[in-house]
Amino acid sequence: MQGSKELRDKLADACRLLYMEGLMDHGGLIGARIPETGNLLLIPREMRGTPGRHPGLMEGDDFVVVDPQGKRVEGSNNPPSETPIFTGVFKARPDVMAVFHLHLAYATLFSTVGKPLMAIGVTGAPFGATVPVDPDPTLIQRPEQGEALARTLAQNQAMILRGHGAVIVGASIEQAFCASVMLEDNALRLFRASQIGTPQALEGAELAEARSQIWHPKVIAKMWTFYNMKGAQLGVIKGDKA
Numbered sequence: 001m002q003g004s005k006e007l008r009d010k011l012a013d014a015c016r017l018l019y020m021e022g023l024m025d026h027g028g029l030i031g032a033r034i035p036e037t038g039n040l041l042l043i044p045r046e047m048r049g050t051p052g053r054h055p056g057l058m059e060g061d062d063f064v065v066v067d068p069q070g071k072r073v074e075g076s077n078n079p080p081s082e083t084p085i086f087t088g089v090f091k092a093r094p095d096v097m098a099v100f101h102l103h104l105a106y107a108t109l110f111s112t113v114g115k116p117l118m119a120i121g122v123t124g125a126p127f128g129a130t131v132p133v134d135p136d137p138t139l140i141q142r143p144e145q146g147e148a149l150a151r152t153l154a155q156n157q158a159m160i161l162r163g164h165g166a167v168i169v170g171a172s173i174e175q176a177f178c179a180s181v182m183l184e185d186n187a188l189r190l191f192r193a194s195q196i197g198t199p200q201a202l203e204g205a206e207l208a209e210a211r212s213q214i215w216h217p218k219v220i221a222k223m224w225t226f227y228n229m230k231g232a233q234l235g236v237i238k239g240d241k242a
């Protein structure tokens with residue numbers, strides 16, 4: 001079976017923790033590149049003979065393996081219909097090892113009214129001054145759509161699919177997870193700030209400094225540890241990893 005047990009278990013834990021945090025439900029997709037083969041390990045379209053899936057119940061064996069063009073090469077479940085998100089981004093970004101596509105409520109909200117998703121605090125800093133938005137509001141089911149959104153993403157940590165969701169990338173599953181939490185946190189803060197006044201965005205040197213402070217391996221390790229401990233405490237994941 002392609003993909004190490006460690007990689008598969010970590011991807012399954014990410015599903016469970018994203019579910020715990022309300023960032024994934026029947027929708028939302030995550031995947032990782034398999035270093036040994038270059039193929040992609042993706043959350044399946046359906047699991048265990050049902051017509052759906054549950055991220056909070058995901059196990060390492062449930063994932064499906066596709067080649068870089070999105071064709072299934074392993075696993076009994078089907079790849080997700082939005083597989084072109086993964087093939088497009090993984091092809092365009094050799095540095096990326098994990099891609100998450102989440103229907104984040106607040107991060108997506110700003111794109112529905114044409115307002116920029118600005119960095120207003122440290123949790124927004126990894127994404128630059130504003131998060132790029134791809135204008136295509138439909139599901140990403142054709143290869144050319146995946147290539148287009150990868151161009152919009154460019155070298156950024158995340159991008160928004162207008163009115164649909166976010167695409168978040170990382171050099172590891174831990175990075176993609178922490179970026180997902182931070183992206184939605186900054187968006188929620190921006191939304192709330194907009195209710196009481198004019199949000200003050202981080203700019204220039206302060207934005208760069210905040211990014212170097214927060215987008216740091218120690219912060220990512222600390223966050224990943226916290227969410228794993230929380231997951232173990234709540235019985236969302238097995239308790240031997242925290």
Ligand SMILES: [Zn+2]
Nearest residue numbers: 028082164165
């Ligand atoms: Zn979607």
